[in-house]
Amino acid sequence: MTFLVLSQILNGLAIGMLYALMAVGLTLILGVLNIPNFAHGVLYALGAYFTYTISELTGSFYVAILVAPFLVVLVGFVLESQGIKRLYQAHHDYQLLFLFAVALILQEVIIIVWGPVGFSVLPPAALFGAVDLGLLVYPKYRLALVVFSALVIFSLYFFLTRTNLGAILRAGIENREMVTVLGIDINKVFFLTFGLGAYLAGMAGALATPIMGLTPSMGLDILPICFVIVVVAGLGSIPGAIIAGILIGLSQGLTTIWWPEATNVVIYIMMGVTIIFRPQGLFGIR
Amino acid sequence: MMQNKYLLLITLAFVVVIPMFMPPSTSAEMLIFGIIAVSTNIMVGYTGMLSFGQAAYFGIAAYTAGLMLKAGMPLILAAPAGVLLALVTSGIVGYFCVKRTGLYFICLTFAFNQMFYFIAYVWTDVTGGEDGLPGIPRPDFLNDDITFYVFTAVVFFACMIAMLKIVNSPLGLVFKLIRENPNRAEAIGYNIQLFKWFSFVIASSFTGVAGTIYAMVYSIVPIDQIHWLKSGDIIFMLLFGGSGSFFGPLIGAAAYIWMSDTFSVIWARWPLMMGVVFVFVVLFMRGGMAELISNIYNRFKKPNGDPEKPDDTSTDKPVEVRS
Numbered sequence: 001m002t003f004l005v006l007s008q009i010l011n012g013l014a015i016g017m018l019y020a021l022m023a024v025g026l027t028l029i030l031g032v033l034n035i036p037n038f039a040h041g042v043l044y045a046l047g048a049y050f051t052y053t054i055s056e057l058t059g060s061f062y063v064a065i066l067v068a069p070f071l072v073v074l075v076g077f078v079l080e081s082q083g084i085k086r087l088y089q090a091h092h093d094y095q096l097l098f099l100f101a102v103a104l105i106l107q108e109v110i111i112i113v114w115g116p117v118g119f120s121v122l123p124p125a126a127l128f129g130a131v132d133l134g135l136l137v138y139p140k141y142r143l144a145l146v147v148f149s150a151l152v153i154f155s156l157y158f159f160l161t162r163t164n165l166g167a168i169l170r171a172g173i174e175n176r177e178m179v180t181v182l183g184i185d186i187n188k189v190f191f192l193t194f195g196l197g198a199y200l201a202g203m204a205g206a207l208a209t210p211i212m213g214l215t216p217s218m219g220l221d222i223l224p225i226c227f228v229i230v231v232v233a234g235l236g237s238i239p240g241a242i243i244a245g246i247l248i249g250l251s252q253g254l255t256t257i258w259w260p261e262a263t264n265v266v267i268y269i270m271m272g273v274t275i276i277f278r279p280q281g282l283f284g285i286r
Numbered sequence: 287m288m289q290n291k292y293l294l295l296i297t298l299a300f301v302v303v304i305p306m307f308m309p310p311s312t313s314a315e316m317l318i319f320g321i322i323a324v325s326t327n328i329m330v331g332y333t334g335m336l337s338f339g340q341a342a343y344f345g346i347a348a349y350t351a352g353l354m355l356k357a358g359m360p361l362i363l364a365a366p367a368g369v370l371l372a373l374v375t376s377g378i379v380g381y382f383c384v385k386r387t388g389l390y391f392i393c394l395t396f397a398f399n400q401m402f403y404f405i406a407y408v409w410t411d412v413t414g415g416e417d418g419l420p421g422i423p424r425p426d427f428l429n430d431d432i433t434f435y436v437f438t439a440v441v442f443f444a445c446m447i448a449m450l451k452i453v454n455s456p457l458g459l460v461f462k463l464i465r466e467n468p469n470r471a472e473a474i475g476y477n478i479q480l481f482k483w484f485s486f487v488i489a490s491s492f493t494g495v496a497g498t499i500y501a502m503v504y505s506i507v508p509i510d511q512i513h514w515l516k517s518g519d520i521i522f523m524l525l526f527g528g529s530g531s532f533f534g535p536l537i538g539a540a541a542y543i544w545m546s547d548t549f550s551v552i553w554a555r556w557p558l559m560m561g562v563v564f565v566f567v568v569l570f571m572r573g574g575m576a577e578l579i580s581n582i583y584n585r586f587k588k589p590n591g592d593p594e595k596p597d598d599t600s601t602d603k604p605v606e607v608r609s
Binding site: 030034035036038083086087090091092093094096097098100101102103104105107108109111112220224227228230231235261262264265268271272275276279 | 338386390397398401404518565569
């Protein structure tokens with residue numbers, strides 16, 4: 001039993017890290033650009049599929065993980081500059097419909113390019129197999145995933161709190177008008193923020209390939225979870241998104257032990273409990 | 287409000303004409319989604335609350351009515367039960383959602399939509415899970431497709447008239463006031479959360495009416511109907527038709543059903559084509575069909591009127607100054 005609980009906690013942590021990466025990107029886009037990014041899930045799926053193709057072509061999973069998120073950033077840049085940019089002044093409903101349409105189109109493109117059937121990807125040889133941790137034997141790749149995504153999150157946190165650009169992004173979440181008044185080109189900030197969000201989604205997708213496998217609907221499946229995390233965290237809170245992401249991952253992992261069918265429902269129960277007691281979310285101020 | 291009467295008559299004409307060009311079940315589907323689009327517009331267009339979760343109440347009502355019909359209960363019990371459950375769930379969900387505005391409201395409605403989806407997905411004993419809920423019987427008097435269409439049309443018109451009454455009532459005015467200026471509405475003394483909640487529950491209940499009829503169209507409730515993608519389609523219907531007008535969303539609903547029917551025959555990847563249409567609407571057709579039509583109407587109206595007589599608003603006549 002201890003073995004089971006411990007390994008599920010680690011599983012939950014691994015998935016929670018992916019959720020945290022996704023949710024931070026979504027929070028940045030929601031906060032700075034003030035748009036509901038319903039294409040976030042499909043960017044994640046693209047990250048995963050790019051990783052698969054690049055590792056097939058180059059034979060190296062590591063190269064794939066480095067390159068794939070940047071390809072997703074390119075897609076994000078095209079989306080921002082060609083579509084979203086024209087919609088900043090528009091009503092939320094147009095932004096929503098546009099991003100929803102992008103999600104539909106890109107998902108169908110994935111099916112056309114890679115086929116409707118899902119497949120799985122093996123982790124690289126060095127991370128293949130399990131490692132004996134004393135109390136339990138655990139897959140190496142998942143441990144590496146936890147460590148690596150923690151690194152990404154820490155460097156992101158460093159970037160946001162210790163650099164000028166990071167300060168501008170945080171200021172953008174707090175008060176967009178003030179940022180414009182200070183003479184900062186807000187359009188550039190929007191462009192870069194969307195790119196950063198796309199990078200994080202692509203990175204989550206790339207890291208997820210060996211444990212989650214690839215299915216065309218993977219983006220549509222993860223998207224509501226990201227929004228639940230944002231709701232639980234409170235809109236606009238980046239540390240909140242990280243903590244809520246990990247919490248939701250852990251609770252899913254632990255539910256798997258006792259009631260595997262309910263893993264997808266438990267996150268909504270958590271959301272319900274949160275908004276009953278704290279309507280603004282765990283870390284929300286407004 | 288004379289104009290509404292004419293538009294209602296035009297709608298009636300369409301309702302009579304549609305089944306001559308399409309199978310009765312498709313035509314019925316158009317009317318059903320018409321109810322959903324117009325009712326959602328009470329919330330989105332009139333009150334300015336963008337809900338991305340209306341598929342939930344559609345699905346809840348459809349499942350409830352479907353299950354009760356399957357259990358052998360009469361329609362007179364099953365339909366109100368479906369609507370009632372949509373009303374109660376939307377009342378509970380709405381209670382939490384109306385406390386928030388803007389993006390947070392969108393996120394919440396979206397997340398709740400997916401919660402109901404997963405409940406339907408996991409609760410396989412009752413809802414049939416991934417396979418949906420098949421084998422829903424129609425009451426005997428509706429077994430004929432044409433009779434069923436007439437029944438749908440009657441319900442459709444009852445809903446249209448009821449909703450038209452609501453948006454033109456003082457309550458509808460409060461909804462518009464909340465959309466235009468929530469701070470002012472609050473300052474005047476309206477409890478805006480309460481009125482937003484009314485709007486939420488009214489819209490969702492009418493969506494529930496549509497759901498109960500939908501359960502009988504194909505005798506099956508597919509689980510897609512409660513998925514958040516359906517909520518996105520509903521938003522498309524509103525925006526394509528034009529959320530600024532009462533009747534606009536009807537055009538959107540009819541166009542959506544027609545397009546998904548046509549495209550899905552042409553190409554297996556038809557959602558891509560729908561997506562392209564959505565993008566086109568967003569980038570080039572703000573205001574939707576309703577605005578397009580009223581622009582064209584206004585352009586033709588002027589020369590047809592009295593060309594000799596200038597507009598009331600024009601000021602080429604010198605204004606008499608009385609001293």
